[in-house]
Amino acid sequence: MYKKALVLKPEDTVATVVEDVKIDDEVKVVKAGEEVLIKALEDIPAYHKIALKDMEKGENVIKYGQIIGAMTQSAKSGNWISHKNIMSLPRNYDDEL
Amino acid sequence: MNFMGYKRPDGKAGIRNKVLILPTCVCSSETCRIVAEQVEGAIYVSNQAGCSEVEQNLKICYDMYSGFAANPNIYATVLIGLGCEGCTPDKMAEEITKKTNKPLEVVVIQDEGGTVNAINKAVKAARKFVQDASLVKKEEIPLSELFIGLECGGSDATSGLAANPVVGKVSDMVVDNGGSAVMSETTEFIGAEHILAKRAATPEIKKQIIGICKSLEEHLANVNQNLRTGQPTPGNKEGGISTIEEKSLGCIYKGGTRPIMEVLDYAQIPTKKGALIMDTPGFDVASVTAMVAGGCQLVIFTTGRGTPTGNVIAPVIKVTGNSKTYAKMSDNIDFDASVVLTGEKTIEQRGEELFEEMLEVANGKVTKAEAFGFNECSMQRICKFI
Numbered sequence: 330m331y332k333k334a335l336v337l338k339p340e341d342t343v344a345t346v347v348e349d350v351k352i353d354d355e356v357k358v359v360k361a362g363e364e365v366l367i368k369a370l371e372d373i374p375a376y377h378k379i380a381l382k383d384m385e386k387g388e389n390v391i392k393y394g395q396i397i398g399a400m401t402q403s404a405k406s407g408n409w410i411s412h413k414n415i416m417s418l419p420r421n422y423d424d425e426l
Numbered sequence: 427m428n429f430m431g432y433k434r435p436d437g438k439a440g441i442r443n444k445v446l447i448l449p450t451c452v453c454s455s456e457t458c459r460i461v462a463e464q465v466e467g468a469i470y471v472s473n474q475a476g477c478s479e480v481e482q483n484l485k486i487c488y489d490m491y492s493g494f495a496a497n498p499n500i501y502a503t504v505l506i507g508l509g510c511e512g513c514t515p516d517k518m519a520e521e522i523t524k525k526t527n528k529p530l531e532v533v534v535i536q537d538e539g540g541t542v543n544a545i546n547k548a549v550k551a552a553r554k555f556v557q558d559a560s561l562v563k564k565e566e567i568p569l570s571e572l573f574i575g576l577e578c579g580g581s582d583a584t585s586g587l588a589a590n591p592v593v594g595k596v597s598d599m600v601v602d603n604g605g606s607a608v609m610s611e612t613t614e615f616i617g618a619e620h621i622l623a624k625r626a627a628t629p630e631i632k633k634q635i636i637g638i639c640k641s642l643e644e645h646l647a648n649v650n651q652n653l654r655t656g657q658p659t660p661g662n663k664e665g666g667i668s669t670i671e672e673k674s675l676g677c678i679y680k681g682g683t684r685p686i687m688e689v690l691d692y693a694q695i696p697t698k699k700g701a702l703i704m705d706t707p708g709f710d711v712a713s714v715t716a717m718v719a720g721g722c723q724l725v726i727f728t729t730g731r732g733t734p735t736g737n738v739i740a741p742v743i744k745v746t747g748n749s750k751t752y753a754k755m756s757d758n759i760d761f762d763a764s765v766v767l768t769g770e771k772t773i774e775q776r777g778e779e780l781f782e783e784m785l786e787v788a789n790g791k792v793t794k795a796e797a798f799g800f801n802e803c804s805m806q807r808i809c810k811f812i
Contacts, residue, residue: 335587335767345583345666347767376583376666376730376748393586395618397672410668417617417654417669422640425620426633 331357331366334379338394343378343410345392350379356407370407378410390415427603429788431567431723432501436526439567440498441723441788442741444469445555447548448495450507450518451476457541458506461548467556468504469738471715471803475811476513482808487513490693490805492521493719495530497739501559502529504551506544509536525695529555564790570604570699572788575717575725575740576680577610579710581658582665582730586676588747588766588773589728595777596726596784597682597701606699608690608717609681612638613657613708617671618678625701627685634689638705657708661731665748680728692806693719711735712804714742724788726780734758735802736795743784743793760794 332354334344339361350356350373355366358381365381373379378392384404389396398415408414431439447462447470449455455473462470471494476487491513495503503522507515519532531551538544576593578585597607615622619639626632646653657670667673687700693716696702704720706713710733714725718740725742727735732755736742746752749764761780765771771779787793 337587345587374666375750376587378583378666378668392672393675395621395671395675397617397675398669411666412658412663412668415668417671420616420619420639420643422619422636422643425623425636 331355332369334358336360336381337392340391340394342381342384342391344381345376346373346379347375349375368407370405371409373409380404380406380408380410382406427569428566429569429572429785430564430790431571431788432562432564433567434498434526434528436528438498438721439571440500441790442499443501443559443562444499444739445552445559446470446495446500446503446739447552448491448503448505449473449476450491450505450513450515451511453477453508453511454506454535457535457544457548461504461506461545461552464545464549465552465556467559468552469801471738471801475805475807477511478812479512480809480812484512486692486806486808488518488521490716490719492518492525493693493695493721494739495522495528496525496695497718497721498723499739500528501562502555503531504548504555505530505532506548507532507534509534529558568604569600572600572605572724573722574600574605574607574784575610575714575722576607577710577714577717577725578614578677578680578728579735580729580731580733581662581667581673581676582748583667583676584747584764584767585728585730586679588763589730589745590676590679591773592747592763592766592776592780593680593726593728593745594682595774596781597680598684599777599781601682601684601700604699606696606702607682608696608702608704608720608722609678610704610706610713610717611677611708611710612642612705613653613670614674614677615639616643616653616674617669618674621675622678622681622686622703625683625686627687631686631689635686635703638689665730690720692716695721707806709804711802712806715803716806724784726784729759732758734795734798734800736793736798736800738799738801741787741793742795743787744795745780758794
């Protein structure tokens, strides 16, 4: 039995699990029309994020097809992504004007 | 499409029909409470300030409290002042009459010779207004006269995935019917302002959207605060929201997809119709009250963690995308959008159902926060009391 997670845009590097996930659970996501299975490397509470790929420290994290922050440490595909391993980035408003 | 509402002499239409007992300042706030308690059909809002204020705070107070009186859900207002406060009864009455020609009575405690005499006069005025209000018949009002506020508070990761997109659908439906929907909380645009800016109807509005975000970050930096220290909140993080960008990207869904026609200052009444933005803090109660002062007859409020927030002038419909929260806090939450996450319904389907629920509330259905009689009121501040 697979656990479910939602991917919002094909370019997303994290998915949102919609139920509590335990370590070693298989998490199924549909990304760009294709089903992908990811093995959870740790327990992840419902509605939190699971990494869809290995990520380096400093790498941007993508959800909603947008940058939601950057990794403060490296993570493997299947790790729990939360405020403990990502950080917000400063905005450059002048460039947006 | 129509709703059943109360026509006002200023051309607007309310979905409730209340008499407002309004304090100019903290010193008359308790008197207002006592007056409202004496008269069935009268309500009051508290005022924690109104005196010893810098000009900018005073302006917010005038804008907000005169806006409450002008809100279409109010039939008439009894304004009660002390007599020596910075936020003067004369100027407040002037601000109210600039916005509306609805009935207004002013009572000044020092002029009347104390609380008992002031209460006596105010209760008599309020009783007459309530009787007059009862003669106003509900009639068919086009949906283009509806102005809704969109709010979120106690968000979790389901807010951006379910509740806010469903509310966004309602926002688009209201706008497509000629009505207005305002989204607020500038803090929760930050990280998503570039997307919001693309919805701006004009280049000037785009600049304003980016500008209010920049200005908020600068304002907080001036008092050595980083907005990211307080946002996301501990509850947001526990609910799966890790950064302000992630929170904002989820938040802005509730504003729908239509062009943004105007960016309003805190508690301002719009001059345009359609999708609107108001510059308010990320503090939900101070944001709801500002939108109600801006004229919203109804507020739709999404929550992931669950909050009790209501408003005494405008009914608040509470929506969650978290099935556990809906089950745990069903006495606070009106509408469950979690079926969007399980795939049982689409965002569009659940949005249309929420639109129907909103029409019922507009037509008189009492929301859960309304049934409690909740009366939260919080006002934005720029600086310390003098």
